[in-house]
Amino acid sequence: MNTPADLKYTKDHEWIRVLGDIVEIGITDYAQGELGDIVFIEMPEVGGAVTQSEPFGTIEAVKAVSELFSPVTGVVEDVNSMIEEDAGIVNRDPYGEGWIIKVKLADPSQLDDLLDATGYEEMVEGI
Amino acid sequence: MSDPLENLKTTPYTGFHKSAGAKLVGFAGYQMPIQYGGIISEHKAVRERVGLFDLSHMGEFEVSGSEAEKFLQAVTTNDVSVLEIGQVQYSCMTYEDGGIVDDLLIYRLEENYMLVVNASNIEKDFEWLSEHLSGDVQLVNHSDKISLLAIQGPKAQLLLEELTDFDLDGLAYYRSTREEVAGQELLFSRTGYTGEDGFEFYIPNDEGDFFWNALVNAGQKYDMALIGLGARDSLRLEMKLALYGNDIDQKTNPYEAGLGWIVKLDAGPFVGSDALARIKKDRPTRRLVSLVLEGKAFPRPGYKIFEGTEEIGAVTSGTISPSMGIPIALGYVPRRLSKPGNRVEIEIRGKRFGANVVKPPFYKKPADSKAE
Numbered sequence: 001m002n003t004p005a006d007l008k009y010t011k012d013h014e015w016i017r018v019l020g021d022i023v024e025i026g027i028t029d030y031a032q033g034e035l036g037d038i039v040f041i042e043m044p045e046v047g048g049a050v051t052q053s054e055p056f057g058t059i060e061a062v063k064a065v066s067e068l069f070s071p072v073t074g075v076v077e078d079v080n081s082m083i084e085e086d087a088g089i090v091n092r093d094p095y096g097e098g099w100i101i102k103v104k105l106a107d108p109s110q111l112d113d114l115l116d117a118t119g120y121e122e123m124v125e126g127i
Numbered sequence: 128m129s130d131p132l133e134n135l136k137t138t139p140y141t142g143f144h145k146s147a148g149a150k151l152v153g154f155a156g157y158q159m160p161i162q163y164g165g166i167i168s169e170h171k172a173v174r175e176r177v178g179l180f181d182l183s184h185m186g187e188f189e190v191s192g193s194e195a196e197k198f199l200q201a202v203t204t205n206d207v208s209v210l211e212i213g214q215v216q217y218s219c220m221t222y223e224d225g226g227i228v229d230d231l232l233i234y235r236l237e238e239n240y241m242l243v244v245n246a247s248n249i250e251k252d253f254e255w256l257s258e259h260l261s262g263d264v265q266l267v268n269h270s271d272k273i274s275l276l277a278i279q280g281p282k283a284q285l286l287l288e289e290l291t292d293f294d295l296d297g298l299a300y301y302r303s304t305r306e307e308v309a310g311q312e313l314l315f316s317r318t319g320y321t322g323e324d325g326f327e328f329y330i331p332n333d334e335g336d337f338f339w340n341a342l343v344n345a346g347q348k349y350d351m352a353l354i355g356l357g358a359r360d361s362l363r364l365e366m367k368l369a370l371y372g373n374d375i376d377q378k379t380n381p382y383e384a385g386l387g388w389i390v391k392l393d394a395g396p397f398v399g400s401d402a403l404a405r406i407k408k409d410r411p412t413r414r415l416v417s418l419v420l421e422g423k424a425f426p427r428p429g430y431k432i433f434e435g436t437e438e439i440g441a442v443t444s445g446t447i448s449p450s451m452g453i454p455i456a457l458g459y460v461p462r463r464l465s466k467p468g469n470r471v472e473i474e475i476r477g478k479r480f481g482a483n484v485v486k487p488p489f490y491k492k493p494a495d496s497k498a499e
Contacts, residue, residue, distance in 0.1 A: 036150075036162055036165060036166055037165050040425070040447075058476070060425040062166045062357060062361070062447065063161070063166070065425060
């Protein structure tokens with residue numbers, strides 16, 4: 001399992017890269033492997049609000065649809081427009097080019113609720 | 128932690144799937160590979176080259192005895208009497224009310240018949256057939272002894288030619304033969320569930336290792352891919368081939384499912400023929416149609432179909448076509464809307480997407496794909 005140590009994680013299989021008061025959000029390598037071929041992702045509008053633990057989009061994979069849950073509350077700064085062209089980049093490079101949205105944090109203390117890489121790996125191994 | 132799959136049946140090829148990195152799922156009581164490299168790439172491998180499928184979960188029944196033909200004529204909708212030795216027939220079994228028990232293949236072999244039924248229906252079919260047995264007929268379930276491998280794709284014949292001296296050009300579509308493959312005699316047919324040319328091999332379980340290795344070795348030259356049930360589903364869906372449990376079941380009849388061509392009322396009576404004669408005369412109230420959706424949407428079974436504000440049906444199968452990149456679906460709509468060119472709407476998580484009824488199949492082979 002590829003779980004970079006410099007990222008934070010949620011039990012819903014998202015990763016969070018903290019870039020000051022902005023966070024980048026994507027899905028983990030484990031999640032993309034479980035989903036299989038991703039064909040498209042419904043993403044929120046730039047400028048829209050997201051709420052911690054609430055759905056902010058859906059991932060349509062060939063096998064199944066699943067919801068994306070926001071790890072934090074804030075305003076959508078940016079969405080990855082490359083995904084609209086080719087959602088497969090989330091399968092190929094989940095921690096890099098396959099990032100999904102960037103959110104401006106409303107409450108940085110929410111980051112304390114997240115798992116570190118070891119915590120996430122332990123959770124996945126228990127599945 | 129215990130593996131939830133470990134109590135399920137395996138096929139002779141489960142070990143090969145695991146070493147190939149397959150994702151195994153429980154299906155019809157078996158551990159089956161849903162995918163290896165990815166459903167889209169597997170799908171394309173079959174359309175462009177050739178793929179190997181483990182379909183050992185499918186059921187095989189033997190029907191023999193002096194009244195075998197008479198029995199099959201009385202329990203299946205198609206006309207068994209026209210079958211020549213070696214010929215294969217697509218058919219179905221129906222209940223008294225015309226609802227479908229299962230769809231199946233009937234092989235007329237030299238001395239008996241072989242029925243190939245859906246994995247999830249093996250027990251139900253066997254019981255149903257047993258209830259209708261009469262006369263000098265023996266029905267035997269060989270499902271746990273016979274495995275099934277398929278090769279499908281434009282290179283399938285070239286691949287098989289590497290393993291047999293038999294002239295495959297002499298084996299027409301829906302014909303079977305028993306010939307030497309890799310030096311061992313084997314029953315196989317030119318059949319499949321993908322819309323591509325290909326063959327299906329009925330292999331005694333204890334010879335599974337031998338034939339798997341033979342096919343895999345011969346396949347290297349043609350860049351053969353291993354294909355899971357995920358791509359099997361998208362391949363059949365692009366051809367509008369019905370899947371029992373999705374598009375057809377005990378609550379659907381062959382006429383509304385577009386399977387009227389395998390109902391030969393003149394060859395009856397058979398179980399369900401009275402009901403089907405009435406349905407044919409009155410015409411079915413709904414039909415299974417092929418739908419292409421507008422926009423970015425992923426239709427899945429159960430999604431509701433609307434005409435204006437009125438709910439008129441539901442999606443029974445759907446995907447993003449891996450060959451064409453567009454959302455495609457099958458679903459039942461009232462007969463008046465079933466002609467190509469009609470437009471309905473499909474609701475996906477509260478949003479409506481337009482969907483146009485099209486003439487099947489969704490996927491049409493490029494004219495030159497068999498050349499080279």
